[in-house]
Amino acid sequence: MKLATIGVGNAGSKVIDRMVEFEQATGRDLCRHTLVINTARTDLAKPEHVPEDRRLLIGETHKKAKGHGVGGDAAIGAEVAQTEIDDIRRIFDDVEIHEVDAILVAAGLGGGTGSGAAPVVIEELQKMYDEPVYGLGMLPGEYEGGRPALNAARSLQSFVNKVDNFVAFDNDAWRSRGQTIEEGYEEMNRELATRIVTLLAAGEVDESEVGENAMDSSDIMRTMEVGGVSSIGYASTGVDTPDDGLLSRFSEEEVSNMESTDAAKIKGLVRRAVNSRLTVPCGVASAERALIIFAGPPGEISRKGVESARDWLEQETETVDVLAGDDPRTDSDTLAAVVLLSNVTDTPRINEIQDQAVDAQDTIQQQEAVREEEIESLITDDDNDLDPIV
Amino acid sequence: MKLSLFGVGDAGTRLVDKLLRAEVETGRNFTDGNVLAFNTAAEAFGETDALPEERQILIGDTHSAVNQYVEPADDSPDTDTASATDRDRSPGVAGDPELGAEVADDELPEIRRALDLVDDTEVDAAMIVAGLGGGTGCGVGSVLLAELKSIYEIPVYVLGALPAADESDERAHTAARAIRTCVPLADAVLPVDNEAWARSTQPLTEQYDEINEMVATRMLSLFAAGESEPATVSEMRIDPADVMRTLAVGGLSSVGHATIEVDTSDEGLFARLMQLLGLAEETPDTQTDAATIKRLVRSALNSKLTLPCDIESTDRVLVILSGPPSAISRKGFETGRYLLEEETGTVEVLAGDEPLPNAGEITATVLFSNVTDVSRVDKLQKRAVAYQRGQNDETAVVDTATSTDGATTISADERATDDDSDQPFEFHEPEAQHENGDTSGDTANTADNNVAGEPMATDDSAAETPADADTDLEGDDANTAAATSSDEHE
Numbered sequence: 113m114k115l116a117t118i119g120v121g122n123a124g125s126k127v128i129d130r131m132v133e134f135e136q137a138t139g140r141d142l143c144r145h146t147l148v149i150n151t152a153r154t155d156l157a158k159p160e161h162v163p164e165d166r167r168l169l170i171g172e173t174h175k176k177a178k179g180h181g182v183g184g185d186a187a188i189g190a191e192v193a194q195t196e197i198d199d200i201r202r203i204f205d206d207v208e209i210h211e212v213d214a215i216l217v218a219a220g221l222g223g224g225t226g227s228g229a230a231p232v233v234i235e236e237l238q239k240m241y242d243e244p245v246y247g248l249g250m251l252p253g254e255y256e257g258g259r260p261a262l263n264a265a266r267s268l269q270s271f272v273n274k275v276d277n278f279v280a281f282d283n284d285a286w287r288s289r290g291q292t293i294e295e296g297y298e299e300m301n302r303e304l305a306t307r308i309v310t311l312l313a314a315g316e317v318d319e320s321e322v323g324e325n326a327m328d329s330s331d332i333m334r335t336m337e338v339g340g341v342s343s344i345g346y347a348s349t350g351v352d353t354p355d356d357g358l359l360s361r362f363s364e365e366e367v368s369n370m371e372s373t374d375a376a377k378i379k380g381l382v383r384r385a386v387n388s389r390l391t392v393p394c395g396v397a398s399a400e401r402a403l404i405i406f407a408g409p410p411g412e413i414s415r416k417g418v419e420s421a422r423d424w425l426e427q428e429t430e431t432v433d434v435l436a437g438d439d440p441r442t443d444s445d446t447l448a449a450v451v452l453l454s455n456v457t458d459t460p461r462i463n464e465i466q467d468q469a470v471d472a473q474d475t476i477q478q479q480e481a482v483r484e485e486e487i488e489s490l491i492t493d494d495d496n497d498l499d500p501i502v
Numbered sequence: 503m504k505l506s507l508f509g510v511g512d513a514g515t516r517l518v519d520k521l522l523r524a525e526v527e528t529g530r531n532f533t534d535g536n537v538l539a540f541n542t543a544a545e546a547f548g549e550t551d552a553l554p555e556e557r558q559i560l561i562g563d564t565h566s567a568v569n570q571y572v573e574p575a576d577d578s579p580d581t582d583t584a585s586a587t588d589r590d591r592s593p594g595v596a597g598d599p600e601l602g603a604e605v606a607d608d609e610l611p612e613i614r615r616a617l618d619l620v621d622d623t624e625v626d627a628a629m630i631v632a633g634l635g636g637g638t639g640c641g642v643g644s645v646l647l648a649e650l651k652s653i654y655e656i657p658v659y660v661l662g663a664l665p666a667a668d669e670s671d672e673r674a675h676t677a678a679r680a681i682r683t684c685v686p687l688a689d690a691v692l693p694v695d696n697e698a699w700a701r702s703t704q705p706l707t708e709q710y711d712e713i714n715e716m717v718a719t720r721m722l723s724l725f726a727a728g729e730s731e732p733a734t735v736s737e738m739r740i741d742p743a744d745v746m747r748t749l750a751v752g753g754l755s756s757v758g759h760a761t762i763e764v765d766t767s768d769e770g771l772f773a774r775l776m777q778l779l780g781l782a783e784e785t786p787d788t789q790t791d792a793a794t795i796k797r798l799v800r801s802a803l804n805s806k807l808t809l810p811c812d813i814e815s816t817d818r819v820l821v822i823l824s825g826p827p828s829a830i831s832r833k834g835f836e837t838g839r840y841l842l843e844e845e846t847g848t849v850e851v852l853a854g855d856e857p858l859p860n861a862g863e864i865t866a867t868v869l870f871s872n873v874t875d876v877s878r879v880d881k882l883q884k885r886a887v888a889y890q891r892g893q894n895d896e897t898a899v900v901d902t903a904t905s906t907d908g909a910t911t912i913s914a915d916e917r918a919t920d921d922d923s924d925q926p927f928e929f930h931e932p933e934a935q936h937e938n939g940d941t942s943g944d945t946a947n948t949a950d951n952n953v954a955g956e957p958m959a960t961d962d963s964a965a966e967t968p969a970d971a972d973t974d975l976e977g978d979d980a981n982t983a984a985a986t987s988s989d990e991h992e
Binding site: 290499 | 603647675683
């Protein structure tokens with residue numbers, strides 16, 4: 113697939129940046145166009161793989177944003193994007209849309225810019241183009257608090273209604289000890305980039321090594337066209353190429369899989385992809401469609417294994433709509449299985465966020481209701497005897 | 503974020519000077535030289551180090567009531583060394599906020615000319631810094647606040663010192679009125695409670711420097727976060743919009759602060775290596791430990807706040823962790839943030855960091871915005887009301903005795919006379935009045951006296967209107983102002 117990618121807000125921009133980094137490192141060519149949009153000038157300086165002229169600062173003239181972000185306020189994020197929609201539209205003039213198959217908009221749903229501005233951008237893209245627009249959204253963890261949960265719950269509705277498919281990523285499922293704020297979400301972003309790029313880049317190497325089982329962009333798009341929320345599973349194993357023998361010796365995964373027969377190895381990889389951390393935890397059986405892509409040296413992909421893996425996933429997802437195919441990568445030193453579970457409806461984490469959001473909204477409304485009264489009562493004495501100076 | 507600072511009065515001038523010194527010391531360039539100080543007496547201007555002379559604006563020196571220097575004739579226990587601007591003897595407006603406001607009104611052209619020296623388009627917000635118990639701080643500060651609000655689009659904050667218990671009742675009265683004045687006008691007011699920070703063993707004047715140092719540390723950690731050069735990129739850097747959104751709800755705000763040392767030296771690395779090799783006995787106590795960061799946030803939460811208050815009454819919270827980003831656990835950062843949400847009961851908790859790669863410590867600064875349960879303010883108001891009632895009773899007696907009604911041009915002379923005669927009353931009156939107020943709070947006389955007393959002091963003010971109408975109007979104004987400001991900045 114060939115993509116135009118747009119990162120909105122800090123988290124979205126970082127993911128796009130990592131996607132480009134990953135595709136460059138693995139010789140893929142997925143992101144034909146990259147663009148990052150942000151309300152904070154400092155954050156816009158962070159991406160390393162996005163050219164200067166593909167970074168758009170919005171809200172510089174907005175009296176509350178001024179190029180300094182929106183303070184986690186989704187309403188301002190949306191307002192700013194709406195006000196500067198012409199600038200946003202203009203930057204798409206450079207995008208030769210006939211060269212891409214789809215557009216991907218990535219955003220963190222907990223922050224103000226991502227949750228507020230991204231749906232506005234998506235709406236505009238849907239108006240402008242016939243190509244599908246996919247969303248990639250990072251859901252805030254429970255510990256990020258009530259306000260981000262509220263932003264996310266509200267933004268999720270806009271996202272899912274407006275995009276052709278929404279791939280969710282749950283920060284909580286990927287949270288780990290020992291990371292410092294310097295590393296921030298780097299590790300998570302890399303994991304996510306690996307998954308999304310491995311999935312969507314399949315079928316873009318049209319001219320070389322096209323096997324009869326090669327996955328086509330249209331297969332992926334067909335799986336995604338059902339809409340809703342999707343989750344991605346991923347597992348990889350080192351492959352023994354003579355050059356990389358020394359390196360891949362360090363791969364634990366490989367060691368455990370060495371003795372397996374090729375077919376069992378393939379099936380095991382898929383099981384692991386689905387049962388290990390999905391981008392958003394979900395009931396696999398609730399998926400409407402599913403797709404498996406094997407990315408790696410064609411010689412490593414056993415036909416028998418692919419078939420048994422597909423059968424297994426059909427049972428797990430309780431759907432016959434399971435596609436399986438290859439993304440041949442001759443020079444790759446890993447074999448990866450990536451599983452797309454499209455339109456999963458059983459996602460406990462989203463329910464939790466919604467509950468947290470409802471509580472947060474109640475708290476916020478209660479505070480707003482008494483705010484002026486409480487300030488007034490604090491600053492006036494009991495009998496209101498004290499007068500202001502001016 | 504970038505702030506312009508406006509010191510008003512002695513205390514304000516000294517504190518601005520301290521903030522500027524801290525700016526230099528910490529390398530956080532947050533004012534870009536956008537500073538001014540206004541005073542009605544040149545005294546405090548002589549004490550400044552970092553505040554450029556051309557930024558020190560003396561106003562009111564030609565006003566007839568100003569600089570009527572009164573010798574400290576009778577010493578009352580109130581007028582100790584602590585009250586540097588005690589009205590009876592201090593130069594300037596002699597502690598009279600009405601006079602301060604009048605002077606500022608008269609000198610608005612001069613003030614506006616000075617304001618041209620400050621570029622409001624280069625800063626994110628403006629901050630008035632004043633002692634709220636002082637005649638200049640409160641009076642001039644209030645007029646300046648109204649002026650800045652009318653000409654600026656950026657938020658205007660007030661950093662104001664509240665008088666300690668051993669300062670005069672008059673100062674308490676002035677400060678209570680200053681709060682009443684500033685909160686509806688300003689986008690946020692950050693009071694500093696001298697009572698909480700003063701040590702009773704020392705005269706307050708000798709502690710100003712220490713208290714100002716404390717305030718400067720907190721204000722820079724909060725407002726100047728991320729302004730040090732060269733700026734380091736950080737994933738969760740605090741943006742000016744975060745601070746402004748937190749303060750946008752208005753009201754009174756309070757700041758907590760705590761610091762821990764970190765090992766960023768080779769020694770730390772060595773210790774870690776020893777642990778890795780199993781050569782060190784102690785549990786892995788690296789600063790990246792999530793629990794350490796959570797503990798730090800808890801210490802800041804429990805620290806002595808700039809304005810002691812019930813943090814559960816806060817509306818919005820902001821926490822900034824300043825320190826080497828490689829030493830701050832992200833999980834600790836998140837759990838620390840969540841702790842604040844749990845402890846304060848608000849869901850509006852923003853968190854960010856200020857990356858200081860070479861710092862030897864991690865600092866947690868917590869802003870509690872719009873705290874509404876502040877016993878200190880209630881106490882201040884009670885004291886102020888008692889004082890005001892005492893004053894009014896006194897005025898009423900004087901009125902009936904000498905029939906000096908319609909005295910529209912009461913000058914400082916007369917006020918000084920009043921003050922002198924008031925002094926003895928200040929000590930037993932509050933108690934008596936308090937009782938009086940409790941037993942017969944609905945007595946119309948008391949209220950009338952208060953209203954009648956006010957115009958005497960504020961001859962040109964609108965206080966002549968009936969108390970109820972006036973009050974309603976003020977209330978409406980306050981609501982509108984606050985509503986507008988929250989619209990603008992939310």
